[in-house]
Amino acid sequence: MEFDARVPIYLQIIDKIQRDIILGRLKEGEKLPSVRLMALDLKVNVNTVQRVYQELEREGVIITQRGIGSFITEDEEIIKKIRQQMADELLKNFLEGMKGLGMSFADIVKCLKDYISEEEKKDAANKRPD
Amino acid sequence: MEFDARVPIYLQIIDKIQRDIILGRLKEGEKLPSVRLMALDLKVNVNTVQRVYQELEREGVIITQRGIGSFITEDEEIIKKIRQQMADELLKNFLEGMKGLGMSFADIVKCLKDYISEEEKKDAANKRPD
DNA sequence: CCTAGTGTACTATTTAAATATAACAGTAGT
DNA sequence: ACTACTGTTATATTTAAATAGTACACTAGG
Structure with a gap:
């Protein structure tokens, strides 16, 4: 994934994930990569991914369970x-x-x-x- | 002028000035406020305005003359x-x-x-x- | 119980944007 | 020459985003 230096990375990742959900690339209820794996994947810091997941959870887009993982909402x-x-x-x-x-x-x-x-x-x- | 915290102020000022030129609110050849006055006006630092003017000059939108001021280009x-x-x-x-x-x-x-x-x-x- | 994988929290550091402040340098009018 | 205006440069500080690294806490499976 490539980032635009003019806008905060965490916002771009949020946007990307939301689009993937909308396009059906991420299915309802599907498990997201762990914060660490996602960080490796995007070549980005764990804390940045953490921030992304927190924001998405605040919006109700994903549901996070400590020790288990984060999952796309099933609420259409x-x-x-x-x-x-x-x-x-x-x-x-x-x-x-x-x-x-x-x-x-x-x-x-x-x-x-x-x-x-x-x-x-x-x-x-x-x-x-x- | 109000700023969107998500995007650098200097970019927003550049955008504003360019729009004012396009809309004819700033005429060709017209003198812009001095960096200090513009800074006061926008409640922004002088260095920020300086950066704006430099960028606009680099694009050829304004022409700056040391000791005199900055002027909108006359090149349509x-x-x-x-x-x-x-x-x-x-x-x-x-x-x-x-x-x-x-x-x-x-x-x-x-x-x-x-x-x-x-x-x-x-x-x-x-x-x-x- | 232990381990591996998960989210979470904390501190320190780096970087870019913006600020504050001061000094320097050119131009025009008096 | 002086003054008041202009742009220009420089240093230090603040702030938010991102990074780095570490530790803590919860869950599931063996």
Whole structure:
């Protein structure tokens, strides 16, 4: 895993784990690696992982049992909720940012569609480089 | 000005100044407040403002003359360029984030439109609270 | 009981950002 | 020359994030 030096590592790890849950890469009830193993894995300090797990537990995303391990919640509502939270956060940040550049809602939608068209061109090109 | 504790103050000030230029609140060739005055204004340390000005000068957004002051560039190309850079950054961050939640391009556009509809409802309600 | 694996807690250190403070250096107006 | 404004540089201190290392506490399995 690669980190962006501009944002705290522990926040990036939280984000990654939440995405893995949302995408189904981590299943409900599944056991997470121990803090020590996760730390080795990410080449990060144990205390940093500890902080990540504590924060995730505070949010109800994982459940930790001393001596046993940490497990993804089986409460689907919480998972739906964090998915919604993350999407809202992205939308809000994007819209506020674009409006702050002087764009109307219509401008923003157009801008997004144009950008997506470009991306789709690239994707298509990558799929058949024969 | 209010700062988000999660991101370095100097980056937030750079962002603010660039937006003010893009929106025309700061005109081409206009003189910026001295580092000391800006520091007082933002309730921030002089060194922090100094760092901001240095960074903006490195990008060509402002031109600094020792003993005289710092001035917004008159090169419109640079201003267009940073506007494009900021929009691209927002688009990239938004799209990557939403794709990372499992959404297709179509999902993302729909999501944005829905969100905008909600915002427009709020705006309309705020305009006539009679 | 013992051991291996787990979470938890504590202290010390490093690093980058921000602050506080002071000094240095160039420019313009008087 | 003097003064008041400008940017620039430097040193020391504070704070939060991250690291390093150690110890403690709980659980399950043999």
